[in-house]
Amino acid sequence: MNDAQSRASETSFPRSACPVTNTLDIIGDKWTLLVIRDLLLGKHLYGEMMQSPEGIASNILSNRLQRLEQAGLIVKRPYQSNPVRYEYHLTAKGQDLQPVLQAIVAWARRHVPGVVVFPEVKQDERNEDG
Amino acid sequence: MNDAQSRASETSFPRSACPVTNTLDIIGDKWTLLVIRDLLLGKHLYGEMMQSPEGIASNILSNRLQRLEQAGLIVKRPYQSNPVRYEYHLTAKGQDLQPVLQAIVAWARRHVPGVVVFPEVKQDERNEDG
DNA sequence: CTACTCGCTTGCATATTGCAAGTTATTGTC
């Protein structure tokens, strides 16, 4: 075990007690924040998210929805039976990532030429506790 | 080519014109923002970043520094010769990610119990154009 | 019956990550 790792293991966190690190352990990849973006934009069904322009693979979407549910950022609830099908909603914890998304959008508008911002985020979403 | 992909290819962007997507294509992984965090905290040398508590692997650090330089978020400049060694500094483009980091820290303080925020970010860094 | 849709799951090839050891150039120690 090296110095950096032994320092990290002094805490109960997998990598370190840093807030950035622990947030990245949840949202630190190329797809998770796009799922959250879609949910903030009012998409709640698997098929709706599949249709987003990035073309997420179905196994990746499935995996990210599971991880987000486990992390308490979204809840999954049935919207029909026979066959039972689910819709996904952000919890308060998930919705609180909106400022992160907004900061990212602000950065991209300044520094990545040609990006097109999606329609305004809905403000009428209901909070769910997860 | 599916619907989502054909829609994406209507633009010159690899995945879509969404600002979130294009930012994630630069910083969307578990390590890149930690490197930027270290640079904001005043670490400028390879060895200093290696000592951060997360224990980044040396090949990953090397790779991320290269990618960040290519993306224009950092500049590499020699601080000695024989042997030549480099220090890394954020450009204005890189420093502008600070609000994203701050939003992440704010989220983690609200939602991830036990995290410990690092010392204040230095405000006396020089901007470099890259 | 047959075709079709939705919401996934599975198989498999490829790409990325993580760990450890090696390399290069130079300094400091005996």
Place this chain on the structure above:
DNA sequence: GACAATAACTTGCAATATGCAAGCGAGTAG
């Protein structure tokens, strides 16, 4: 002057994650 140490990487390789396409179960529509 030989030898250990240091900084900044690079390389090799096993383990993990991703991307693509096809398959599947439970219905509905014609």
